[in-house]
Amino acid sequence: MKGIILFGHGARSAEYAQPFERIRDAMMARQPDALIELGFLELTRPSLDESIACLVSRGVRRISVVPIFIGPGRHVLKDLPQLAANAMDRFPDLAITLAPPVGESVAVVDAMARFALDA
Amino acid sequence: MKGIILFGHGARSAEYAQPFERIRDAMMARQPDALIELGFLELTRPSLDESIACLVSRGVRRISVVPIFIGPGRHVLKDLPQLAANAMDRFPDLAITLAPPVGESVAVVDAMARFALDA
Numbered sequence: 001m002k003g004i005i006l007f008g009h010g011a012r013s014a015e016y017a018q019p020f021e022r023i024r025d026a027m028m029a030r031q032p033d034a035l036i037e038l039g040f041l042e043l044t045r046p047s048l049d050e051s052i053a054c055l056v057s058r059g060v061r062r063i064s065v066v067p068i069f070i071g072p073g074r075h076v077l078k079d080l081p082q083l084a085a086n087a088m089d090r091f092p093d094l095a096i097t098l099a100p101p102v103g104e105s106v107a108v109v110d111a112m113a114r115f116a117l118d119a
Numbered sequence: 120m121k122g123i124i125l126f127g128h129g130a131r132s133a134e135y136a137q138p139f140e141r142i143r144d145a146m147m148a149r150q151p152d153a154l155i156e157l158g159f160l161e162l163t164r165p166s167l168d169e170s171i172a173c174l175v176s177r178g179v180r181r182i183s184v185v186p187i188f189i190g191p192g193r194h195v196l197k198d199l200p201q202l203a204a205n206a207m208d209r210f211p212d213l214a215i216t217l218a219p220p221v222g223e224s225v226a227v228v229d230a231m232a233r234f235a236l237d238a
Contacts, residue, residue, distance in 0.1 A: 006235060011192030019190050019222030026232035034236070066235040068189050071138050073130030099238030102231045103138030111226040113145035116125060116185040117153070119218030 003035040003060040005051050007080060008068045010040035017044050020068060035060060041075055041083075048080075052087045056094060063096045070103035122154040122179040124170050126199060127187045129159035136163050139187060154179060160194055160202075167199075171206045175213060182215045189222035 004027070008020050020038050027036050037055060039048035046054070048065070055063055065084060067076045084096040102108050123146070127139050139157050146155050156174060158167035165173070167184070174182055184203060186195045203215040221227050 004235060004238075008189065009192070011190060013191060013193075013196060016190040016192050019220075019228060022222075022228045023231050023235065026229050027236050030232065031236055036235075064238055066238050068231065068235075070127065070187050070189075071130060071135040072132055073128070073135050074132070077132060099235070101138075102234055103141075105230060105234040107230040108227060108234055109138060109141045110145050111224060111230040112142045112187065112221045113149065115221055115224040115227055116123060116142065116155075116187075116218070117146050117150055119123075119183055119185050 001035065001058075001060045002062040002064070003037065003055040003058075005037050005039040005048065005055070005063055005065045006068050007048055007065050008038065008040050008044065009075060010042040010044035012043055023068065039065070041079060048083050049087065052091070052094075052096070056091050061094055063094065064099055065096060066099040067101040069101040072101055072103075076101050120154070120177075120179045121181040121183070122156065122174040122177075124156050124158045124167065124174070124182055124184045125187050126167055126184050127157065127159050127163065128194060129161045129163035131162055142187065158184070160198060167202050168206065171210070171213075171215070175210050180213055182213065183218055184215060185218040186220040188220040191220055191222075195220050 024036050037051035039051035069076050125139055143155050156170035158170035188195050
């Protein structure tokens with residue numbers, strides 16, 4: 001069984017997670033049986049580790065982690081691969097694949113461009 | 120004259136700015152006469168301050184800053200308003216308005232959802 005984790009940075013403010021929840025909701029609307037969790041690097045719960053453990057406990061053995069980051073900075077290039085490697089050490093029958101950050105999507109870039117011109 | 124600054128976090132890696140440049144290119148394709156700069160909080164150049172000064176030197180007196188951030192964390196809620204206020208102190212005839220972060224856009228959320236399902 002396969003799961004998807006939307007990986008975000010995290011922040012102190014309670015409202016921070018709302019856009020991530022809206023992304024998940026939009027995914028569920030398109031694919032109601034998808035197993036989708038949010039997972040944050042710091043401050044916001046659940047953490048990436050918590051969401052991985054949650055999915056594993058539900059029988060998931062393949063997880064695609066999608067970085068909800070614009071550009072390939074340290075969190076995407078170093079922190080995330082390290083967290084994924086550690087999780088695969090903890091769960092030897094788990095396979096985690098890392099998607100490119102959403103800023104690599106032409107459609108995302110185009111939607112941001114339209115939003116910025118209208119702002 | 121009005122300008123737009125795409126405000127990003129910044130990172131050490133040289134490739135980090137590329138998605139931001141693609142957003143700017145997509146905006147220029149739609150509106151070739153728009154005055155659009157990138158401006159980063161840290162590490163990546165140009166800084167927000169540098170881009171504000173650049174636009175002011177070209178005669179711009181109204182700047183819309185669009186946070187290329189997913190959620191409303193500290194950088195959007197505190198750092199950016201502070202930087203904008205300081206800039207308006209330095210340039211008394213300059214008006215800066217702050218757009219919501221791109222994660223507030225329904226079209227952006229939907230494009231991210233589609234990307235994450237395909238990843």
